[in-house]
Amino acid sequence: MxxxxxxxxxxxxxxxxxSRLFAMSTAAVTLEMTLELRSSGKAAIVFQPLATADxxxxxxxxxxxxxGTGEDTGTQVERTDDSFGYRWMVLSDDDFEDLVVGINVxxxxxxxxxxxxxxxxxxxxxxxxxxxxxxxxxxxxxGSYYPFVPAGGEQxxxxxxxxxxxxxIGHELPVEPELERWFPLWGIPI
Amino acid sequence: MPxxxxxxxxxxxxxxxxxxxxxxxxxxxxxxxxxxxxxASGVTVALIAGGFALFQLxxxxxxxxxxxxxxxxxxxxxxxxxxxxxRLCVQADLPKPKVAVADTRMPNAFALGRGPKxxxxxxTTGIMDLLSPxxxxxxMAHELTHVANRDVLVMTLASFxxxxxxxxxxxxxxFGGGGDDDDNPSFMILFLVSIGVYIxxxxxxxxxxxxxxxxxxxxxALITGRPSALASALTRISSGMQRIPQQDLRxxxxxxxxxxxPPGVGKSIGAIFATHPPMEKRIAALQRLEMQxxxxx
Numbered sequence: 001m002x003x004x005x006x007x008x009x010x011x012x013x014x015x016x017x018x019s020r021l022f023a024m025s026t027a028a029v030t031l032e033m034t035l036e037l038r039s040s041g042k043a044a045i046v047f048q049p050l051a052t053a054d055x056x057x058x059x060x061x062x063x064x065x066x067x068g069t070g071e072d073t074g075t076q077v078e079r080t081d082d083s084f085g086y087r088w089m090v091l092s093d094d095d096f097e098d099l100v101v102g103i104n105v106x107x108x109x110x111x112x113x114x115x116x117x118x119x120x121x122x123x124x125x126x127x128x129x130x131x132x133x134x135x136x137x138x139x140x141x142x143g144s145y146y147p148f149v150p151a152g153g154e155q156x157x158x159x160x161x162x163x164x165x166x167x168x169i170g171h172e173l174p175v176e177p178e179l180e181r182w183f184p185l186w187g188i189p190i
Numbered sequence: 191m192p193x194x195x196x197x198x199x200x201x202x203x204x205x206x207x208x209x210x211x212x213x214x215x216x217x218x219x220x221x222x223x224x225x226x227x228x229x230a231s232g233v234t235v236a237l238i239a240g241g242f243a244l245f246q247l248x249x250x251x252x253x254x255x256x257x258x259x260x261x262x263x264x265x266x267x268x269x270x271x272x273x274x275x276x277r278l279c280v281q282a283d284l285p286k287p288k289v290a291v292a293d294t295r296m297p298n299a300f301a302l303g304r305g306p307k308x309x310x311x312x313x314t315t316g317i318m319d320l321l322s323p324x325x326x327x328x329x330m331a332h333e334l335t336h337v338a339n340r341d342v343l344v345m346t347l348a349s350f351x352x353x354x355x356x357x358x359x360x361x362x363x364x365f366g367g368g369g370d371d372d373d374n375p376s377f378m379i380l381f382l383v384s385i386g387v388y389i390x391x392x393x394x395x396x397x398x399x400x401x402x403x404x405x406x407x408x409x410x411a412l413i414t415g416r417p418s419a420l421a422s423a424l425t426r427i428s429s430g431m432q433r434i435p436q437q438d439l440r441x442x443x444x445x446x447x448x449x450x451x452p453p454g455v456g457k458s459i460g461a462i463f464a465t466h467p468p469m470e471k472r473i474a475a476l477q478r479l480e481m482q483x484x485x486x487x
Contacts, residue, residue: 013412014283048281050415052484084277085324118415120280141283155265155272180285183276186269 013117017143020174021104024124024136024145027172028096031126035168037134040125042092042190043099045106047119049087055115062109063089066102073098080189086120090190099124107140116140125190134165135188136173144176148184157184200408207401211348214394217387218351224383225354228376239354247346251302251310258300260292260312267291271313271330274323278331282413284338287311297321297427301333302342309337321423328410328420329427335409341402348398352391358384399465407472408479417479421472428469 031037049055066077066089076092091102103122110116122138135148147165149158162182166175176182225232255261265272272289279286287301287309297317303309311333318326336342358381411417466472 013281048415050483054485083323084274085327086277117281117412120277139280141280155269178285181279183280183286184265184273185276186273 014141016107016111016116016119016140019104019107019140020143020145021107021122021138022100023173024138025097025100027169028124030169030172035165036129037126039096039099040127040133040190041094041099042090043103043122043124044088044090044188044190045103045119045122046086046088046185047110047115048085049081050115050118054113055118058109058113058115059087062106065109066091066105069102069105073102075099075102077102082187082189088189121185123185123188123190125188133188134161135185137183137185139176139181139183142176142181143174145173146176146182148182148188150186150188155184155186200404203401203404203408207398207405210394210398210401214348214391214398217390217394221351221355221383221387224380228380231377232380235357236354239350239357243346243350243353247304247343251308254302255290255310255312258292258312259294260290260314262288262290262310270323271318274327275311275330275334278327278334278413282331282334282338282409284334287334287337291315291318299329299333301336303337304343304346305340306337311337317427320426322419324414324416324419325423325426328414328416328423331410331413332406332420334413335406336402338409339402339405341406344402345395345399348395349391352388352395355384355388355391359388396465400467403466404472404475407476411476411479415483417476417483421476421480424469424472424476 028039032039049059063077063079066075069075070077073095074093075098078090078092080088080090082088089106091099093099093102107116107119107122110119119140121140124136124138126134126136128134133150135150136145137148138145147162149161149165150156151158169175225236263271268289268291271291275289276286284306287303287306288311290310290312292298292312292314294314295316296314297320299311299313299317301309301311311330313326313330317329321329407420410420414420
């Protein structure tokens with residue numbers, strides 16, 4: 001935001017940054033080979049559903065497209081609304097590449113409809129050798145990923161593990177540099 | 191048909207705000223000239239007031255929080271509030287502010303701090319009990335917009351010279367009455383100019399504050415995509431406020447400018463004195479946003 005924008009109190013929603021979503025396709029291979037993190041076969045995209053007619057139409061069309069392509073790729077689609085009023089489109093597919101493509105279909109449809117700023121994030125779920133969940137969250141506004149590892153128990157996260165993951169993945173993923181923007185996401189349903 | 195954003199622009203609001211700030215600057219130039227004209231005593235007053243303003247900007251957060259009986263809460267203590275603010279911060283592309291809760295039945299919320307990196311947002315237990323999650327989300331988005339717009343910084347800077355003028359008006363007799371300064375005509379002029387600046391800048395600042403409230407309401411609607419939820423929160427808070435006895439509210443007047451809703455607003459206070467726009471106007475503005483969103487505007 002420029003000085004003039006601050007002075008006049010102008011707020012514009014930040015549009016999604018240039019998409020680096022697909023960096024996950026290659027990084028997932030490294031995650032599995034060297035870090036023993038397997039995909040849980042699920043990924044999700046989270047957005048604010050607006051109560052307008054054209055927004056519902058866009059979401060319905062997009063869901064139909066997904067189900068259509070899902071017949072070839074085997075991707076399953078499921079939608080749930082959480083207690084914060086956000087909608088989760090949960091995709092299930094054993095082929096990780098298809099998950100990334102499916103997530104991109106959703107975000108692209110919302111952006112083409114002019115609602116790109118309503119997307120909160122995308123979540124890719126992994127499981128470690130002990131079958132504990134490890135998540136990589138993609139922040140569309142910043143075009144960056146960050147790890148999120150719930151530590152069990154109320155509102156606990158394993159920050160040490162997250163920081164180690166950041167070091168381990170190195171430059172294969174665009175990782176969010178500002179740690180205060182590694183926002184937790186509790187109650188991830190995947 | 192790709193659309194760039196869900197909401198249109200509000201050029202009128204931007205223009206009014208720019209004009210107000212321009213007029214405020216103009217008034218202050220007059221004061222600066224008078225200060226310089228008054229020589230040493232004028233510059234001294236300016237320096238002292240500058241020191242106070244800096245202290246206010248850098249040191250007042252903790253004091254203000256304590257004055258409100260608020261304290262910072264960890265995610266474990268207020269999980270839902272934290273999770274809500276986490277999500278709003280992602281949407282608004284802001285770093286996470288400190289989160290505080292004030293244990294009082296008065297339904298209100300406010301933001302402190304000079305910039306996004308040092309900000310604190312605070313909600314009272316009263317507002318958390320009163321509002322539904324979607325309404326509370328609108329209120330917290332309003333406060334986060336204050337943070338993003340750096341309203342505390344802007345208003346402190348905007349009030350800087352008004353504060354100097356106020357000092358001169360209040361202590362004018364001490365300065366003027368000191369020995370041979372009695373017949374100092376330049377100080378007499380400064381004193382009169384200060385009175386003028388004080389009065390004019392007061393009204394301009396109240397206007398500026400009201401415009402920034404509109405801007406914050408608008409920002410909140412942009413972040414949440416639910417203008418009507420904030421409108422419904424405002425009606426609910428205002429009817430809640432009227433049930434609270436006046437004594438409780440008097441002690442909190444200084445912070446009024448950064449509240450979601452000002453305490454102790456009576457019908458006797460004219461609109462021009464108010465730091466917040468009237469409720470009906472705020473709701474009407476939010477309804478226009480909802481209409482833009484629905485594509486019926």
